[in-house]
Amino acid sequence: MSVNTEKVFIKGNQAIVEAALDANCRFYAGYPITPQNEIPEMMSKRMRDAGGVFIQAESELISINLVLGAGVAGARAMTTSSSPGISLMQEGISYMAGCEIPGVIVNVQRGGPGLGNIAPSQSDYFQATKPGHGDYRMIVLAPHNIQEMYDFSFEAFDLADKYRNPVMILADGLLGQMMENIELKRGNKPKYPDKDKKWALTGAKGRHGQKILSLLMKPGGLEAHNFDLFEKYKNMEKDELRFEAFNINEKNEYLIVAFGTVARIAKGAVKKSQRNIGLIRPVTVWPFPYEEIKKAAKNVKKVFVFEMNMGQMLNDVKIAVEDSSKIEFYGRPGGGVPTSEELYSFINKVK
Amino acid sequence: MEEKKIYSRPKSLRDVTMSYCPGCGHSTVHKLIAEVVDELGIREKMVGVAPVGCAVFAYDFWDFDVTEAPHGRTPVVATAIKRVLPENIVFSYQGDGDLASIGMAETLHTANRGENITVIFINNANYGMTGGQLAPTTLIGQQTTTSPMGRDAANYGYPIKVAELLSQLEGVKYLERVKVTDAPSTIKAKKAIKKAFLNQINKVGYSFVEVLSSCPTNWGMEPTESNKWIDEKMQEYFPIGKIKDVEK
Numbered sequence: 001m002s003v004n005t006e007k008v009f010i011k012g013n014q015a016i017v018e019a020a021l022d023a024n025c026r027f028y029a030g031y032p033i034t035p036q037n038e039i040p041e042m043m044s045k046r047m048r049d050a051g052g053v054f055i056q057a058e059s060e061l062i063s064i065n066l067v068l069g070a071g072v073a074g075a076r077a078m079t080t081s082s083s084p085g086i087s088l089m090q091e092g093i094s095y096m097a098g099c100e101i102p103g104v105i106v107n108v109q110r111g112g113p114g115l116g117n118i119a120p121s122q123s124d125y126f127q128a129t130k131p132g133h134g135d136y137r138m139i140v141l142a143p144h145n146i147q148e149m150y151d152f153s154f155e156a157f158d159l160a161d162k163y164r165n166p167v168m169i170l171a172d173g174l175l176g177q178m179m180e181n182i183e184l185k186r187g188n189k190p191k192y193p194d195k196d197k198k199w200a201l202t203g204a205k206g207r208h209g210q211k212i213l214s215l216l217m218k219p220g221g222l223e224a225h226n227f228d229l230f231e232k233y234k235n236m237e238k239d240e241l242r243f244e245a246f247n248i249n250e251k252n253e254y255l256i257v258a259f260g261t262v263a264r265i266a267k268g269a270v271k272k273s274q275r276n277i278g279l280i281r282p283v284t285v286w287p288f289p290y291e292e293i294k295k296a297a298k299n300v301k302k303v304f305v306f307e308m309n310m311g312q313m314l315n316d317v318k319i320a321v322e323d324s325s326k327i328e329f330y331g332r333p334g335g336g337v338p339t340s341e342e343l344y345s346f347i348n349k350v351k
Numbered sequence: 352m353e354e355k356k357i358y359s360r361p362k363s364l365r366d367v368t369m370s371y372c373p374g375c376g377h378s379t380v381h382k383l384i385a386e387v388v389d390e391l392g393i394r395e396k397m398v399g400v401a402p403v404g405c406a407v408f409a410y411d412f413w414d415f416d417v418t419e420a421p422h423g424r425t426p427v428v429a430t431a432i433k434r435v436l437p438e439n440i441v442f443s444y445q446g447d448g449d450l451a452s453i454g455m456a457e458t459l460h461t462a463n464r465g466e467n468i469t470v471i472f473i474n475n476a477n478y479g480m481t482g483g484q485l486a487p488t489t490l491i492g493q494q495t496t497t498s499p500m501g502r503d504a505a506n507y508g509y510p511i512k513v514a515e516l517l518s519q520l521e522g523v524k525y526l527e528r529v530k531v532t533d534a535p536s537t538i539k540a541k542k543a544i545k546k547a548f549l550n551q552i553n554k555v556g557y558s559f560v561e562v563l564s565s566c567p568t569n570w571g572m573e574p575t576e577s578n579k580w581i582d583e584k585m586q587e588y589f590p591i592g593k594i595k596d597v598e599k
Contacts, residue, residue, distance in 0.1 A: 027435060053434040058460040065424035065457075069431025072418045073398070073439075077431070095421045201416035201432070203439050205395045209365075211410035213419040 004186045012149040012175040013038035015182060016106055017046060019153035020078050024190045025104070026052030027077035029066035031059055031085060034118040035173035036108035039080045060085035064092030064105070071101035072212055074200030076157050076190070080106040082173070083124050084115060090132030093166050097136035097229070098214030100199075102160035106153065106169040108176040111335030119335025120174035122260060125312035128170045129286040135226055137233040139240055140168045140286045144264045146180035148283075154188070159240065161192035163232055164199070170285060172308070174261050174337060242283035243292055246270065252278035254347065255296050257317050258306040259285055261337070266306050268340030273347060285313065293320035302350055305329045306343055308336065361385035363394045365414045370405075374574025376564025377405060377473060379531045381412050383541045384444075384471065387548055388415065396440045400429045402449035405479040409444055423454025426461035429468045440551055442469035448478045451487040451513050458513065462557050465522025469547045470559045472513065475566040476585060483569030487511045490588055495569075510588060514561045518595045524556035526594040530563040530586065532578035555598070563589055 010018070016039055020028065028047045030040035040056060047054040053070070057063035063079040070077035081089065086107045096103055109124045111117040128140045139159050141152040149171060156167040194200075201210055216222040244263075247270055256279040258266045263281040270277045280296050282289050297303045303326050305314045310333045318324045330346045332338050360366060364385035371378045388394050397415035401407050403422035410417035420428040425443040433441040450458050450472050461468070477495050478484040484497040488510050492501040502510075514526045525547060529540035540562060547558035563585050565577035572580060 027431065029431070053431075055430070055434070055464075059456060061424065062427050062457060062460065065421060065427040066431040068420075068424075069400075069418075069428035070435050072428065073432040073435035075435040091421055092424070095419075099419060201398045201418055202436055203396045203398065204415045209397075209410070209413060209415040209417060211417050211419075213410060215407055215419060 003188050006184045006186055007181060008184060009179060009181050010146065011038060011177060011179050012146045012171065013108065013177070014042060015146050015150040016080065016153045016169070017042045018184055019150045020104070021046060021050055022184060022186060022188060023076065023154045023157040025076040025078050025157055026050065027067070027070040027075045028052065029055045029057045029063045029077070029079050031057045031063050031081065033082045033085045035110060035176050036080050036082050036106070039106070060088035061092070064089035067103040067105070068092050068096050068101055071096065071103045072201050074194045074197040074202055076161070076194065078104040078106065080108065082108050082110045083112050083121070086124060086127060090127065093138070094132040094134050094136065095214055096166045097138060098134060099212050100164040101212065102164050103166050104153070104156045104160055104169070105166055106171065109170065109172040111333070117335045118173060120172040120261060120308065120337055121333070121335050122172060122262065122308040123312070123333060124170065125285065125307070125309060128168050129288070136229060137236065137286060138166045138168055139163070139236055139284060140170050142170045142260045142283060142285050143175060144260050144281065146175070146178060147182040149175055150182055150184065154185070158191045161190070161197075163236060165232070170260065172261050237287040240284060241287045241289060243289040244281040244283055245292070245296070246279040246281060248278040248280065248296055249276070251276050252296065252300050254278070254302050254304065255280065255300045256304045256306060257282070257293055257313070259313060262306045262308055265338055265340050266343055269343040269347060272340060272344050275347070277347070282313070288316045290316070290320040293317060294322065297321045297326065300326070303327045304347060306338065307331045308338070309333050361389045363388040363397070363414050365412055367411060369412055370408050372568040374565055374567040374577060375405070376475060376531050376562065376566075379537065380471065380473060380540070380562050380564065381409065383531070383537070383544050385413060387541060387545045390545070391548055391552065393440045393548070393552070396438065398432050398436065398439050398441045400425050400432070400441070400443040402443070402445040404446040404449050406444055406446060406473065407480070423449050423452070424457055425449055425454060426466070426468065426470060427457045430461055430464070430466045433466060433468050440548060442471060442548070444471045444473070446473050446479065447475065447486040447488040451511050459517070459520070462517045462523050462559070463520045465524070465556050467551055467554055467556050469551050470557075471544065471547070472559060472561040473564045474561055474589065475564045477566055477569050479566050479569055483566070490584060512589060514559065514594045517559060522557055523559065523595060524597045525550050525558035528561040528563065528589060528591050528594060530581055530591055532565070532581050561589070563591070
């Protein structure tokens with residue numbers, strides 16, 4: 001089947017559904033939580049129409065472990081949730097990393113801590129990029145428009161299969177609920193077909209039994225496994241790093257580092273400003289574009305870090321920028337969303 | 352003289368030394384499952400899910416596909432595998448901590464959805480792997496490392512009868528409690544395990560076999576004494592027999 005493009009005007013949450021189905025994901029499990037409820041609602045029909053499996057899980061623990069099990073059986077599987085639900089999934093994500101089981105997790109972030117609220121937030125940057133127990137990494141893609149909600153969710157399945165590792169989409173309530181015109185790519189074939197997954201457990205036909213595990217009790221066994229995993233993570237860092245350089249030039253006086261929704265808002269401030277401001281938008285927040293930020297920050301007067309939290313990516317920018325006294329942070333926690341005027345006036349106040 | 356082979360190691364059981372203590376019920380039940388799998392000719396269709404607990408190493412003992420699962424999430428992982436591979440034979444093998452404590456929600460919802468899987472539940476009334484702590488199935492008065500004065504209901508609540516609890520759910524088709532303390536009871540246990548797998552093959556639905564199983568090391572008893580304790584004490588609270596059997 002050839003690839004057909006199709007223009008549609010849809011919500012971010014629906015874009016995720018379309019992407020999963022177009023990427024041949026045939027297993028979805030999810031538990032209701034705002035602001036991502038359109039996803040399980042749509043999946044409950046669309047996934048079954050596509051001949052796949054839809055399970056309304058009875059908790060996020062069950063969601064992620066269904067995805068883990070589907071991955072064991074070699075299927076492309078996805079779950080979606082929002083911040084408090086992602087906290088519950090951390091156990092399963094760690095097991096997936098340890099057992100090397102692919103799967104896609106979408107986090108349509110909301111305000112926290114605790115039950116918080118249902119407004120857009122970026123307060124899960126830590127739990128996405130510095131996730132649960134054990135020493136592991138996973139690719140985290142941070143979209144900033146609805147086309148990217150679709151594209152990244154689509155590509156996440158290939159990345160998960162390529163590395164046999166969980167992949168997270170780090171969106172937020174604004175991206176989930178907003179509508180935009182986007183282009184869908186119907187008929188794309190997965191780069192890693194399910195039938196090629198020789199490691200998957202589908203029955204020991206003509207062979208001995210296979211096992212999938214993360215428990216390695218023999219002395220040195222787990223350490224060796226960790227070294228192997230980190231060889232893999234090194235390849236992810238080398239080959240999968242993505243960022244957008246917006247208005248980056250040699251004469252930049254200022255640099256903004258922002259991801260997701262805030263990057264989009266900050267672009268408005270860059271366009272509005274009389275100053276020459278460059279913007280680096282980490283597209284993968286893990287791996288993180290340390291070198292690119294370091295380079296772009298070298299000759300600027302100030303580095304602005306804007307986030308919808310109290311400074312989480314800020315720590316990574318501090319690692320990247322040699323002189324961290326140059327950094328000016330502005331954050332809106334608890335579901336606060338800045339306007340471009342707000343960012344513009346913050347920039348203007350800084351000498 | 353013509354020789355007739357009357358017994359051999361099941362093909363589905365690897366020729367390795369198991370990690371279980373002498374007298375432990377796990378090794379017996381492992382063998383029964385392997386025999387049933389061979390007899391039903393389903394070795395190449397099997398996908399087992401091993402729990403967290405002493406049986407986590409089950410994947411080293413059975414010679415068919417077996418995955419690990421996070422503690423208590425065992426039936427959920429089995430559910431997903433069965434939904435993806437409906438023609439395969441999928442089962443979860445779980446202890447009392449895994450199934451009735453940390454995984455109780457998973458156990459109930461899997462049963463309630465009536466997933467067409469087989470669940471083998473090893474009830475040895477304590478947490479074996481971690482050193483014999485109180486389990487949800489520990490008997491009243493039973494001493495464990497976290498109930499050194501014995502389980503009293505006021506402080507620890509009552510032992511849970513999981514099979515009876517599950518019997519209320521419409522999705523559940525077959526529930527039987529067995530033991531493996533002597534030859535006759537072991538033969539009966541094998542029959543129940545076989546039925547639980549046959550039900551899956553025949554698409555009858557969720558089938559669950561609870562095995563009262565000994566843990567001599569943590570109970571501080573000789574293996575023979577342990578079996579006697581099951582026959583006399585455990586069985587009094589957890590009666591042996593069929594609890595539910597709904598034919599398709």
